Amino acid sequence: MIDYRQKIIDKLQTQSKLSLSTCEFQEINDLNLDQFNAIGYMGNKFSYVYSTYDGKLLHKMSVMGDKNLSHVEKIFKDIEQTYQIANSKVLIYIEEDYVIYDLRNPNFRSKFTALNSMENNGCKIIKSAQYHCRFGFKIPTNLGLKDSDRKSIYNLYNHRCVYCNKKLRKDDFQIDHIVPKNEGGNNYYKNWALTCEECNEDKNNLIFSWDRNGLAFKGRMYLIKLTNNYHFYKIKIGNDYRLVRKQKNFDFKAYFTIYQKVNNIYVNRDNIDSGYQFIINITNSIDLEEITENGEKIDNKTIENILVTQRINRCSTNKIDDWLK
Structure with missing residues (x-):
């Protein structure tokens, strides 16, 4: 039996047209969450700190308003404050990826030595692509796939909906997130499946409750794997x-x-x-x-x-x- 899913993965990897690269997710996937007592989310306007003990919001703050600081420096001041509030090891996620590059700059580190101290004490700073690939949510609902990815998925699923096996036209198909985005599903390429509009809307955000007669073999296998993950x-x-x-x-x-x-x-x-x-x-x-x-x-x-x-x-x-x- 042909493993269409593996063909999709192999083809997309070969073409190097992934929306999120393998190297980006590997680092965050290897993190041990037990190391962190809080998670800090650094946005361009607000920052949040949540406890990993009970999920409660520890603090919400606006990005520092010091006009003498650059935007990157303002966000770093938020990071410092996040670290002090949590008083422990924090996994810090930054929405603006370009900030990460400045934080890695030797000149920035020499000027703001607290960054090195925080990392030495067990904090870790990651970028948005890593976080969303690992945990999902906050994925823009209008985030579309590249046309080349859509074409590859359409061809490699043999032009058929994975759930009902309906033959699909190349101008009339949808891409389902097998793990629903609203339930933590990410936009990583292994979470994509070719589907018709009816099945995609019917499945919606359900994990355990979607019952459909005549479910195709591939779709049934995906849903079994999905329910085993929750x-x-x-x-x-x-x-x-x-x-x-x-x-x-x-x-x-x-x-x-x-x-x-x-x-x-x-x-x-x-x-x-x-x-x-x-x-x-x-x-x-x-x-x-x-x-x-x-x-x-x-x-x-x-x-x-x-x-x-x-x-x-x-x-x-x-x-x-x-x-x-």
């Missing part, structure tokens, strides 16, 4: 149980997000449409507990359905509240 648990943090989800993008290491109850809705990121994920460290897997009711394990599909329903219809979260008692 799982809900509860974990006791302090005196309370919290809802967490183990998740991973294809070929990347798994990580955990924690759900916060905001305006009576359970969310695992600070913005429903994209946002920063509340990523937490779970160093001991034995602390994870299955979610049960009357002694029976609750399956992932049921939990997902409730989360989706309460987010869209703003309905009661009493069921989740009861599970977390």
Whole structure:
């Protein structure tokens, strides 16, 4: 049997037309999240610091307004403040990639020696492409693929939708993110699949709940792999149980997000449409507990359905509240 997915990967690698290169994701994939007590997000206007213990926002600040500093220096001052606020090892993500290059400049390092001290104390600074490739979210919804990539995917999937096997015209097809973007899916090329408009819209952002009759073999394999990469648990943090989800993008290491109850809705990121994920460290897997009711394990599909329903219809979260008692 022909492995079309591997053909796509081999062809795209050969053509060197990837939106995100392999070398960019390898570094961030090798990071041990257990090393960091906080994650700092440095934007061009605001910076945020989230705890990796319980996902709470530790601090939000605007980029320093000192007119005597360059924009890069202002962001670095935010980085310094982030480090001081967290008082610990911080994984710092910078949205503006060009800032990274200035921070690596020997002249910058000689002028701002705190950068070396922070890195020596275990902090790490990464760029946006690395972060989004590893963790997803904050991917612009209008970010399109190159025409050459779209053509390669169209040809290498044999012009057929992976989910329903429908024959597709070269001017009428879509590219699905197998791990949905709104659930942490990234824009890494292994997360792309050729699909028809109907299947793409029907699958939407679902992971466990998409049921479709006559699913094609390749699509069925992708969805099996997808559901194996996600799982809900509860974990006791302090005196309370919290809802967490183990998740991973294809070929990347798994990580955990924690759900916060905001305006009576359970969310695992600070913005429903994209946002920063509340990523937490779970160093001991034995602390994870299955979610049960009357002694029976609750399956992932049921939990997902409730989360989706309460987010869209703003309905009661009493069921989740009861599970977390």
